Amino acid sequence: MSDTSLEADLTRSANGRIAKERLYHGLLFCCAALTVFVTVSIVATLAIDALEFFGRVDPYAFFTGTEWVLRGDNPILGILPLLSATLVVTIVSALVAIPIGTAAAVYLSEYASDRMRSVLKPALEILAGIPTVVYGFFALVYLTPWLQGLGLEVSLFNLLSASIMVGIMIIPMVSSISEDAMSAVPDSLRQAGYGLGATKFEVSTKIVIPASISGIFSSYILALSRAIGETMIVVVAGGSRARMFNPSEPFANLLNSGQTMTAAMVQAVTTDLAGGTDGYYSMFAIGLTLFAITFSMNLLSNRIAARYREEYQ
Amino acid sequence: MATTDEPTDSWFGADGQVSQLRGVLFKAGCLGATLLALFLVFVFLVYVAVDAIEPGTADPAWWATVVATVAVPGATLAIYYYRFDPRAGEVAYTALGLPVAATLLAGGVGIVFRHIVSPYEWLALVVAALVAYGALEAHERVRRAGAFERAAVAVVVLALTIVGLPGLVPSLRGMILSLPVLPTASLSLLGTFVAPIALAAGWYVRRVRESERAGLIAGGATFAAAALGVAAEPIAGVSWTTWIILTTVIGVPVGLYVEGVLRRGEGISGLALPVVLAAGAVVCAVVVETAGFTGPDVWLDWEFLTTAHNRTPREAGIYPALVGSVMMIIVVAVAAFPVGVGAAIYLEEYAPNEGLLGSFVELIEVNIANLAGVPSVVYGLLGLALFVKSGGLQPGIVIVGGLTVALLILPIVIVSAQEAIRAVPDSQREAAYGMGATRWQTVRSVVLPRAMPGIMTGTILALGRAIGETAPLLMVGVAAVVRISPDSFYGLFNAMPRQLYSWAQLAKPDFYHGVLAAGVLVLLVVLLMMNGTAILLRNKYQRSD
Numbered sequence: 021m022s023d024t025s026l027e028a029d030l031t032r033s034a035n036g037r038i039a040k041e042r043l044y045h046g047l048l049f050c051c052a053a054l055t056v057f058v059t060v061s062i063v064a065t066l067a068i069d070a071l072e073f074f075g076r077v078d079p080y081a082f083f084t085g086t087e088w089v090l091r092g093d094n095p096i097l098g099i100l101p102l103l104s105a106t107l108v109v110t111i112v113s114a115l116v117a118i119p120i121g122t123a124a125a126v127y128l129s130e131y132a133s134d135r136m137r138s139v140l141k142p143a144l145e146i147l148a149g150i151p152t153v154v155y156g157f158f159a160l161v162y163l164t165p166w167l168q169g170l171g172l173e174v175s176l177f178n179l180l181s182a183s184i185m186v187g188i189m190i191i192p193m194v195s196s197i198s199e200d201a202m203s204a205v206p207d208s209l210r211q212a213g214y215g216l217g218a219t220k221f222e223v224s225t226k227i228v229i230p231a232s233i234s235g236i237f238s239s240y241i242l243a244l245s246r247a248i249g250e251t252m253i254v255v256v257a258g259g260s261r262a263r264m265f266n267p268s269e270p271f272a273n274l275l276n277s278g279q280t281m282t283a284a285m286v287q288a289v290t291t292d293l294a295g296g297t298d299g300y301y302s303m304f305a306i307g308l309t310l311f312a313i314t315f316s317m318n319l320l321s322n323r324i325a326a327r328y329r330e331e332y333q
Numbered sequence: 334m335a336t337t338d339e340p341t342d343s344w345f346g347a348d349g350q351v352s353q354l355r356g357v358l359f360k361a362g363c364l365g366a367t368l369l370a371l372f373l374v375f376v377f378l379v380y381v382a383v384d385a386i387e388p389g390t391a392d393p394a395w396w397a398t399v400v401a402t403v404a405v406p407g408a409t410l411a412i413y414y415y416r417f418d419p420r421a422g423e424v425a426y427t428a429l430g431l432p433v434a435a436t437l438l439a440g441g442v443g444i445v446f447r448h449i450v451s452p453y454e455w456l457a458l459v460v461a462a463l464v465a466y467g468a469l470e471a472h473e474r475v476r477r478a479g480a481f482e483r484a485a486v487a488v489v490v491l492a493l494t495i496v497g498l499p500g501l502v503p504s505l506r507g508m509i510l511s512l513p514v515l516p517t518a519s520l521s522l523l524g525t526f527v528a529p530i531a532l533a534a535g536w537y538v539r540r541v542r543e544s545e546r547a548g549l550i551a552g553g554a555t556f557a558a559a560a561l562g563v564a565a566e567p568i569a570g571v572s573w574t575t576w577i578i579l580t581t582v583i584g585v586p587v588g589l590y591v592e593g594v595l596r597r598g599e600g601i602s603g604l605a606l607p608v609v610l611a612a613g614a615v616v617c618a619v620v621v622e623t624a625g626f627t628g629p630d631v632w633l634d635w636e637f638l639t640t641a642h643n644r645t646p647r648e649a650g651i652y653p654a655l656v657g658s659v660m661m662i663i664v665v666a667v668a669a670f671p672v673g674v675g676a677a678i679y680l681e682e683y684a685p686n687e688g689l690l691g692s693f694v695e696l697i698e699v700n701i702a703n704l705a706g707v708p709s710v711v712y713g714l715l716g717l718a719l720f721v722k723s724g725g726l727q728p729g730i731v732i733v734g735g736l737t738v739a740l741l742i743l744p745i746v747i748v749s750a751q752e753a754i755r756a757v758p759d760s761q762r763e764a765a766y767g768m769g770a771t772r773w774q775t776v777r778s779v780v781l782p783r784a785m786p787g788i789m790t791g792t793i794l795a796l797g798r799a800i801g802e803t804a805p806l807l808m809v810g811v812a813a814v815v816r817i818s819p820d821s822f823y824g825l826f827n828a829m830p831r832q833l834y835s836w837a838q839l840a841k842p843d844f845y846h847g848v849l850a851a852g853v854l855v856l857l858v859v860l861l862m863m864n865g866t867a868i869l870l871r872n873k874y875q876r877s878d
Contacts, residue, residue, distance in 0.1 A: 051675030065718035123366035149864040151801025221356030249708025251804035318706035
C-alpha cells in the first residue's frame with residue numbers, strides 16, 4: 021500500500037517519505053521482536069543458572085529426592101515434596117474452580133437475561149482483578165479460622181485453605197473463557213435442538229456443552245496452569261515447610277502446612293539472596309521446571325482452543 | 334419430551350415454559366454457583382472492611398446520626414432513580430464515582446509533586462521540552478531533511494535540553510534550575526501545570542459547545558480557581574500545592590462532566606445524589622461535633638495513610654509503600670505502554686503473512702500468548718537476572734521493580750491493543766489510503782484515534798494487575814520495610830502489596846485484624862477504582878460503536 025502512495029506525493033521529497041515509513045516500520049518491528057527477546061532471555065537465564073545448579077547437585081537426586089531442607093550449610097534438595105504439594109494445590113483448586121466456573125459459564129451464556137449478564141460479568145471480572153496477596157490474606161486470616169470452626173483440624177498455615185482460595189481466584193478464568201466458547205456455538209444448533217422438542221436443560225447439556233467442549237477444556241488447562249504458577253496465596257497461607265506427600269494419610273497433607281514450588285522459590289530468594297549457594301541456584305532449577313510445566317500446558321491449551329475455533333468459521 | 338403448559342409468544346428458549354423440574358434445578362444450580370463465588374469474596378470484603386473500620390467501637394448515637402443524615406437520603410434517592418429515572422441513576426453513579434476516582438488521581442499527582450519533581454524541576458522540564466519542540470519545528474521549516482536526519486536531530490536536541498552531556502555541557506534544564514532569579518514556586522506551577530490544563534479544558538469546551546466564549550470562560554475559570562488558592566493560602570489554611578492539585582485534577586474533570594450532563598439535558602436530576610450525600614456528611618459532622626458522639630476507632634485513617642511502618646500496630650502506616658507504588662506504576666506505564674502499543678500496531682498493520690518474516694511473525698504471536706501464561710514468579714527471576722545480575726543495577730530499586738513488572742504486563746497490553754486495533758473497520762483504512770496517505774499516516778491519524786479508548790481500557794486493566802503484583806517484587810529483592818519514601822527512580826522502595834506481605838509475616842492479631850486489613854482496603858479501593866474505570870470506559874465505547 022505504501023508504495024502506491026509515492027506517486028501522489030507532491031509536497032515533499034519521496035525519499036524522505038520512504039525513509040520515514042521505513043523508520044517507523046523498523047521501530048514497530050523492534051517492539052514486536054522484543055517479546056521474542058523476553059522469551060529467549062527467560063529461557064536463557066533459567067537454563068544458565070539451572071545448569072550451574074545441576075553442576076553442583078546431581079539432577080537425578082534433585083528430581084527423585086523426597087526431602088527438601090533449604091536451611092543450613094548443607095541443604096537437602098529434592099523437588100518431589102514441592103511437586104507433590106503443587107499437585108495437591110492444583111487438584112483441590114480444580115475441584116473448587118471447575119464446577120463453579122463451568123456452571124457460571126452455562127448460566128451466563130444460556131440462562132442469564134441481558135440485565136443479569138451486565139451485572140454478573142463485570143462482577144466476575146472484578147474478582148479477577150483482586151491481587152493474589154489479598155487472596156492469601158483472606159485465606160490466612162478468615163478462611164482458616166472458618167475451617168477450624170467447622171471442626172476441621174487445620175493448622176494455622178495449611179494447604180487446604182490456600183488451595184480453596186486458589187480455586188476461587190481462578191473461577192473467573194474458567195468462566196470467562198468457557199463462556200466465550202459457549203457463546204460461539206451458533207444459534208442454529210440450539211434452534212435445531214428446540215425444534216426436536218428438547219428442553220432448555222437438554223439443549224444446554226447435550227448440545228451447547230459438547231459443541232464447545234474443546235474451548236471449555238482449554239479454559240480448564242489454562243486455569244490449572246495458573247494454579248500451578250500461583251505464588252502469593254500459597255506463600256502467605258500455605259506455610260513454608262516442605263512435606264512429602266504421604267499416601268497412607270492423604271488428608272494430613274491438606275490440613276498441615278506445605279510448600280509448593282513457587283513458595284520454595286520465594287523462600288530461597290528472601291532468605292538466601294547473597295547468591296552463590298546451592299539454595300540460591302536451586303531457585304533457577306525450580307523456575308525452569310515450573311516454566312516447562314506451565315509453558316507446555318499453555319501450548320496444549322492453545323492447540324485445543326485452536327481446534328474449536330476452526331469448527332464454526 | 335417436554336410440552337408447553339400454555340401458548341406463548343416466544344417459541345424457544347424462554348425459561349420456565351419448556352423446563353421440567355430437572356431443568357429448573359439445573360438453572361438454579363448454575364445461578365447459585367455464579368453467585369457463590371461472588372458471595373464468598375463479598376463476605377471476605379465485608380470482613381476486611383469491618384476489621385479496618387471497627388464499627389463496633391463507635392457510639393450507637395454516632396451510627397444513628399450517620400444513617401439519618403447520609404444513608405437514608407442516599408438510599409431514598411437511589412430507589413427513586415431505580416424506579417422512575419434510570420438515566421438519572423446512571424448520571425448519579427458516575428457523578429458519585431468520578432470525584433472519588435479523581436481524588437485518588439489527585440493523591441497520585443500530589444505524591445509526584447512532593448517526591449519526584451519539585452515545581453522548579455517541573456518548570457525546567459516543561460520549558461526545556463518546549464524549547465526542544467521549537468528547535469525541531471524550526472529545523473523542519475529550514476531544511477527539508479530526510480526522516481533519519483530529523484530523528485537524529487530530535488535525539489540530539491532532546492539530549493541537550495533535558496539530559497545534557499555529563500561533565501561537558503550542562504542541559505538546558507539544569508541551566509534553568511541554576512538561574513539566579515526564578516519565578517516563585519507557585520507561579521511556576523501555575524504557568525507550567527495549571528495553564529496547559531486550563532488551555533485543554535477551554536479547548537475541549539470550545540469544541541463541544543462550538544462557542545469561543547464558552548471555551549474562554551471554561552479555561553479562564555480553571556486558571557482563576559487555581560490562582561485563587563495561591564492568593565488566599567494564608568486565609569484558607571490549605572497549602573497552595575494542594576489547592577492547585579485539587580482544583581485541576583478534581584475540579585476540571587468534575588466540572589467538565591457536570592457541563593456535559595447539563596448540555597445534553599438528560600438525567601440532570603442524577604446530579605442531586607453527590608450533592609445530597611455531601612450535604613448530609615456536613616450536617617452529620619456538625620451534629621457529631623456538637624453532641625460529642627464518639628466515632629469508630631478506625632485503623633484506616635489519615636494517620637495510616639501518611640506514616641511509615643512501625644512495630645507498634647497503632648502507629649504503623651503505609652505512606653512509603655504508597656509513594657513506591659505510584660513511582661513504580663510510572664515506570665511500568667512509561668516502559669510498557671509505548672512498546673506494547675508499538676508491537677500491537679506492527680502485528681496488526683504491518684506484519685507480513687508469508688515468507689521468512691511471516692513465520693517469524695507467527696512465532697511472535699504464539700509467543701505472546703504463551704508469555705501471558707508464564708507465572709509471575711518466573712518474571713521475577715528474569716528481572717533479577719536481566720537487570721540486577723547483567724544490568725548491574727542495585728536490587729530493590731524502583732526502576733528494577735518497575736521494569737520487571739512492565740515485562741510481566743507487556744503481553745497483556747499487546748493483546749488488548751491488538752483487539753482494539755482489529756476492531757477499527759477496514760473501510761476507514763481504505764479511505765485513508767485512497768486519499769493518498771502512507772501507512773504510517775493512516776495508522777497515526779485514522780487507526781490510533783479510533784482504537785485509543787480500547788487501548789486505554791486494556792492498559793488500565795494491565796496497570797491494575799501491575800499494582801497488585803507481589804511475587805516479582807519479592808524476587809528482585811524489594812525490601813520488607815522501607816521507612817523513607819524513595820526520592821528518585823534509583824532509590825530503594827517498597828510497594829503496597831510487598832508491604833502487605835511483610836505485615837502478614839508479623840503474626841500478631843493487631844496486625845492481622847487491624848493494620849493488614851486497612852492496607853488491604855487501601856489496595857482494593859485503588860484497584861476497584863481502576864478496574865471500574867476501565868470497565869465503564871469499555872461499556873461506553875462499545876455502546877457508542
